[in-house]
Amino acid sequence: MxxxxxxxxxxxxxxxxxxxxxxxxxxxxxxxxxxxxxxxxxxxxxxxxxxxxxxxxxxxxxxxxxxxxxxxxxxxxxxxxxxxxxxxxxxxxxxxxxxxxxxxxxxxxxxxxxxxxxxxxxxxxxxxxxxxxxxxxxMKKSKEEITKLRIAIEIIEKVLEEGIKKVKIGMSESEFTAELEFLMRKFGADGPSFSTIVLTGEKAALPHGSPGERKIQKGDYLLIDFGVIKDGYCSDITRTFIIGEASDKQKEIYDIVLRSNEAGINAVQAGVPVKTFDIEARNVIKNSGYGEYFNNRVGHGLGIEVHEEPSIHENNEQIAEAGLVFTIEPGIYIPNVGGVRIEDIVYINEDGNAEVLSSFPKQLQVL
Structure with missing residues (x-):
């Protein structure tokens, strides 16, 4: 055979x-x-x-x-x-x-x-x-590939669940990153699928910033964007938390990004251009007055590589079809203030409907 x-x-x-x-x-x-x-x-x-x-x-x-x-x-x-x-x-x-x-x-x-x-x-x-x-x-993933992706997602969500229990005021971004990467191996990952992003406070405004020596403080944004590779397949998830106590402004920004994430996911189906998913998510942020603070695409394909086809941006006319797997990850990034990103992994199943493969809770969590 x-x-x-x-x-x-x-x-x-x-x-x-x-x-x-x-x-x-x-x-x-x-x-x-x-x-x-x-x-x-x-x-x-x-x-x-x-x-x-x-x-x-x-x-x-x-x-x-x-x-x-x-x-x-x-x-x-x-x-x-x-x-x-x-x-x-x-x-x-x-x-x-x-x-x-x-x-x-x-x-x-x-x-x-x-x-x-x-x-x-x-x-x-x-x-x-x-x-x-x-x-x-x-680009079109088989059932075997979806099974492998689910395992990689399961591991990273377990890491996130255990990892956030270790957050302490005064801990540096680098220290917390080390804790997360230790948990990746502990839970069976072959390694990170890309350099783990842990950003706190005003640094959360850098979509692809690097963890450094900045220490976690009360009132900080804590943005965690990471994934693992397992048996050749990658996961990639982002969640944003608030440390100690959330201000009204932080709650407002978080709520807009969450609604944007959900609008993008709700737009996903086979038979429509993939740009639709970006446009629907982006409109929520634009209509809330934060359009200038979201200047990257809403998502990317995921599989053997952490970034692959399709690219989910507002000019991509490619028609979505069953078998595609990609991220929906809108964000608001305000220079010198901070940022929020919420990223999920979406699969278009054989019926042409969206299945969200990531399941980590999305309501605002104050750690």
Whole structure:
């Protein structure tokens, strides 16, 4: 029986063949994992899934030190190790049958250095970008993928539930971040899915700020945006709390962001442009007089990577369809004052309806 990875490669092969693309050289680690089951960051070393449609051969080139892991995790039978002293494209040239056709690459992933190496060893090759097809294929999540995402979400929500019990006035953002990342491992995560964001007070106005030595004080906003990676899939959730006592202004801003988050989620369904979700959420903030304090998109796709397609912004005409998973995360960020963001993960199920995969309570909590 074909594995899920074989089935995914078959769809890619069909695309290559129907577009007269002789081979594909997939180098983005997330895409290699999607098509082979082997999840690895090769750092500066060369790793590639090479599909030769002309010879009907599939090769997985990996750094020599990853060979055993690749053999264990991947369903590709031809795994070719490349040791540190070898020239990667020389190994590719010696392994792949004569290649003189068009090669599909991921334009965003292939560096200029790798491109020049490819044409040095395969002078007659032309490249074409197959990234749009791969993005489209990866965008629609299977039931197995949803199960993995649910597990990653479950872990991060457990971390948040336990983590907020450890908040103390006088604790630094960095100390609290360390507590959260310890809990991630304790509850079974493979690691954070991105650098944990813990921001307090006026720093909560920085949508992607970094935790530092600022100490938690009474009356602070406490914005926590974080996620974990588990078995190759990511979670990403944001909740904002108030320390000690919430002012009327803080309550007002929190309520607007909560209504915006819910308006965005309520707009989600198959068959409408994804921009609708951004517009509906944004209108709540605009109509409340805080439009100038929300200047980023309302969400992004989530899966093997923490940011993937689709991008949920007000100009994206792409039609939403079943299988999409993305965040809805409006916020209000007032410079030198603070900010509030509430982020949920939404899945469009096979009936075309929105299912909110995150479940951590959203009513304002004063810690």
């Amino acid at each position: 074909a594995t899920i990875y074989e089935a995914r490669r078959s769809l890619l092969k069909e695309h290559l063949t129907s577009n007269n693309i002789g081979a594909a050289m997939i180098t983005a680690p997330a895409n290699v994992y999607y098509y082979t089951g082997f999840n690895s960051d090769p750092h500066e070393r060369f790793m590639s899934l090479f599909i030769d449609t002309q010879a009907d051969e599939t090769y997985l080139f990996v750094p020599a030190l990853d060979k055993d892991a690749a053999m264990q995790d991947s369903d590709v039978t031809t795994i070719i190790p490349i040791s540190d002293e070898q020239v990667p494209f020389e190994v590719v040239r010696d392994s792949v049958a004569g290649l003189s056709a068009t090669v599909g690459i991921e334009a965003k992933a292939l560096s200029y250095y790798r491109y020049t190496s490819l044409v040095e060893f395969f002078p007659s090759v032309q490249v074409v970008d197959v990234q749009p097809f791969i993005n489209k294929q990866r």
